[in-house]
Amino acid sequence: MADLVLLGIEHREVLKQRLGQATPPRSHEPGRVTAPGTRAEIFHRSGNSPGSDGTLHRLCIQIICKARAELHCNFALRKRKAEVVSADRHPLPATVLTGFLGAGKTTLVREILANPRGQRIGVLVNDFGEINIDAALIVEGSANSVTLSNGCVCCTIQSELVTAVRELIASRPDLDRIVVEASGVSRSLPLADTMISEELEGLVTLDGIFCIVDAAAFPELDYATTELAIDQIVGADLLILNKVDLVSENEQERLRTQLSGLTPHLRIVPCRHGDVPIEVLLGPARGERPATESGGGHDHRSHSHGSHDHVHGPDCGCDGAHPTESHTKDFSSWSWRSDDPLDEKLLRPALKRIGGGLLRAKGVLRVRGESGEERSFEFQQVGKRAQMTAIEAVEMAESAFVAIGLSGQMDGAAFKAALDACRLEKSGN
Numbered sequence: 001m002a003d004l005v006l007l008g009i010e011h012r013e014v015l016k017q018r019l020g021q022a023t024p025p026r027s028h029e030p031g032r033v034t035a036p037g038t039r040a041e042i043f044h045r046s047g048n049s050p051g052s053d054g055t056l057h058r059l060c061i062q063i064i065c066k067a068r069a070e071l072h073c074n075f076a077l078r079k080r081k082a083e084v085v086s087a088d089r090h091p092l093p094a095t096v097l098t099g100f101l102g103a104g105k106t107t108l109v110r111e112i113l114a115n116p117r118g119q120r121i122g123v124l125v126n127d128f129g130e131i132n133i134d135a136a137l138i139v140e141g142s143a144n145s146v147t148l149s150n151g152c153v154c155c156t157i158q159s160e161l162v163t164a165v166r167e168l169i170a171s172r173p174d175l176d177r178i179v180v181e182a183s184g185v186s187r188s189l190p191l192a193d194t195m196i197s198e199e200l201e202g203l204v205t206l207d208g209i210f211c212i213v214d215a216a217a218f219p220e221l222d223y224a225t226t227e228l229a230i231d232q233i234v235g236a237d238l239l240i241l242n243k244v245d246l247v248s249e250n251e252q253e254r255l256r257t258q259l260s261g262l263t264p265h266l267r268i269v270p271c272r273h274g275d276v277p278i279e280v281l282l283g284p285a286r287g288e289r290p291a292t293e294s295g296g297g298h299d300h301r302s303h304s305h306g307s308h309d310h311v312h313g314p315d316c317g318c319d320g321a322h323p324t325e326s327h328t329k330d331f332s333s334w335s336w337r338s339d340d341p342l343d344e345k346l347l348r349p350a351l352k353r354i355g356g357g358l359l360r361a362k363g364v365l366r367v368r369g370e371s372g373e374e375r376s377f378e379f380q381q382v383g384k385r386a387q388m389t390a391i392e393a394v395e396m397a398e399s400a401f402v403a404i405g406l407s408g409q410m411d412g413a414a415f416k417a418a419l420d421a422c423r424l425e426k427s428g429n
């Protein structure tokens with residue numbers, strides 16, 4: 001049967017608005033829509049007939065969400081390019097957690113607070129309802145939480161989020177980071193826009209948007225909720241596939257294929273009860289230098305850091321904090337260090353190439369530009385999104401870099417070789 005795509009009239013209108021001059025295709029016209037700065041793909045799917053099971057609706061939604069995501073991402077990237085950070089007034093990293101109702105956001109926040117690795121974390125919790133249950137649960141583990149109730153931070157109480165962030169930073173200047181738990185109905189991208197808005201410029205820097213997906217519930221979502229859930233997913237830097245204990249291997253694989261179809265380049269981290277390595281979520285604390293133990297992956301079977309299941313391996317001997325090592329057999333970390341300056345011209349493309357299987361990278365880098373001038377940079381990568389910001393006031397004697405990836409998917413040797421290839425002689429010759 002021929003491939004077929006049906007674009008509903010309201011979707012065509014949305015696409016028209018989003019894409020400016022480009023005309024969305026009519027029903028039954030699969031193909032591609034392009035417009036400056038954005039791209040929407042019309043999906044092909046064999047064997048579907050319009051309206052039979054909601055699949056085609058889902059396809060239309062994917063198109064809208066992709067177009068939306070690309071427009072927003074372009075905007076966000078433009079803004080971030082202009083961002084130069086000085087070390088004496090370092091904006092606070094902000095981690096945003098999104099995900100559909102009940103996906104496990106509060107569980108993940110509690111995981112983070114159970115093992116903050118020395119970071120002082122301020123939490124902003126948004127519950128859509130009048131009573132903020134999530135905040136009540138989180139308060140158990142943290143004195144620094146702010147409640148945003150009775151509305152959604154991505155739309156109706158956007159300005160309250162800005163005010164709350166400003167007030168939290170003013171009252172707690174010692175914080176190392178803030179974590180925003182969005183309500184289950186928040187969309188990722190308007191929330192990201194708020195966090196990088198002028199009102200918060202210089203105060204916070206958006207460190208990562210993580211979308212938590214309920215592995216058991218996602219396939220069961222109905223038409224209306226699917227649109228929202230997909231919107232949350234495509235706006236994220238990294239997907240956390242939670243509740244994998246509730247699905248079979250086959251179901252998990254099917255879901256991964258489906259999610260990869262939505263966002264082919266998005267990294268997916270499977271977990272139970274939000275048990276994701278803290279380094280993937282938080283990166284380094286303000287002013288923290290990444291530790292640089294050498295060597296390959298680290299395997300902590302039966303090892304989790306959560307209130308639900310705190311089981312350590314027999315020879316673990318850990319105190320709950322592993323600066324650069326992974327916490328389960330699914331993750332590995334690599335570190336690298338050099339006291340030679342790095343060639344800026346070679347480094348920038350090299351950093352773009354280290355992507356395969358990478359979940360998170362962080363580093364401080366001593367870089368020499370074409371003019372021979374040396375400067376220090378902080379590098380942060382979450383999923384595919386990378387950010388390199390100048391550290392104006394601090395002279396770094398050396399470079400240090402840590403990468404965390406999914407075991408077996410990231411080539412640690414290639415990663416080290418790529419960075420080694422950027423080394424220059426100390427003398428400047």
Ligand SMILES: Nc1nc2c(ncn2[C@@H]2O[C@H](COP(=O)(O)OP(=O)(O)OP(=O)(O)O)[C@@H](O)[C@H]2O)c(=O)[nH]1
Pocket residue numbers: 099100101102103104105106107108134183184242243244245246271272273274
């Ligand atoms: N089986 C299982 N249950 C989980 C897992 N993670 C969270 N839960 C449970 O799922 C329920 C919802 O988790 P929450 O963390 O409150 O979800 P949420 O995303 O904060 O929910 P909303 O704030 O309503 O959007 C709770 O009962 C959790 O204990 C998991 O990995 N496996």
